[in-house]
Amino acid sequence: MNTYSKFCPNVFLAKCTERHAKGDIINVTTKYGKENESEVFNLIYEKDGFFFYSIIRADGTSAQTRAEAKAVRYNTWAAAAENKSNQYYEASQEGREFLALGEPIKIGHHSEKRHRALIERNHNRMGKCVEFSEKAEAHESKAEYWERKAKDVNLSMPESIEYFEYKLETAKERHEFYKKNPDKREHSFSLTYAKKDVNEAQKNLELAKRLWA
The missing domain is CATH 1.10.287 (Helix Hairpins)
Known part of the structure; x- marks a missing residue:
């Protein structure tokens, strides 16, 4: 039986006893016993004889x-x-x-x-x-x-790759602007926060690609 396993905020993987290929349609069972037909994307990792895959609902249901x-x-x-x-x-x-x-x-x-x-x-x-x-x-x-x-995009969606690519690009531009224009910083931590935004966007983009590329 395939079950859900929490991977990161907003993202649940399919914990499977068997290997699957990208595009396979499998049933994943919730803790309440309900089965959801899901499409397999990527093998994220293996552990204790189980295979953990990124999935989306086959019926189009999403966050x-x-x-x-x-x-x-x-x-x-x-x-x-x-x-x-x-x-x-x-x-x-x-x-x-x-x-x-x-x-x-x-x-x-x-x-x-x-x-x-x-x-x-x-x-x-x-x-x-x-x-x-x-x-x-x-x-x-x-x-x-x-x-x-309903307008949010998060890591549970394949389109999050494009979203975080955009977020990373804009975060880098903002960080670079503060580096070149110290007088435009709103406060003493503006550059630090801008760099933090770059790191966060980079981390999310890497996760998105791992899940959905």
Whole structure:
């Protein structure tokens, strides 16, 4: 049975008992027993009789598509909550014309019970209106987060090679600019941080190539 093995942030390899060739389609089982059909890319290393391969989901599912699906789900929930909020608001307008007159409750009058019940119903409805409005805002906030995540590129994706090539190029240009223009540095650590960015991009590019080249 092939299982998942954590390799680095965002990246899980297929831990296999048998050798596979690039392009092979294999099933990889999660810790919950679910099987995902996956395409083999590169043999990353061998250990204790197991072969560890970089893989992508054969159905096209990735970190980006999962984030997109979550964004859609939260947007759907936000719309439903907003609709509920509007419904409760509309319902809370029951007897608006009468209440707008500011008539006091007539104690002991036959209308007292209806008057109090109307005020209580509308109060409860406005409470629900606010409750669902807050839920809608919370769902919208999460949807925005997952929409941003859907644009991320990380090492779990074959396209990360081109992405980190670009990141390395821009990091080198920035580092070189600070070396030649000390007066343009924002603070005393600008050059140090720029060099750190170069090293980080270089490390990620090497990992990306190891995984997907």
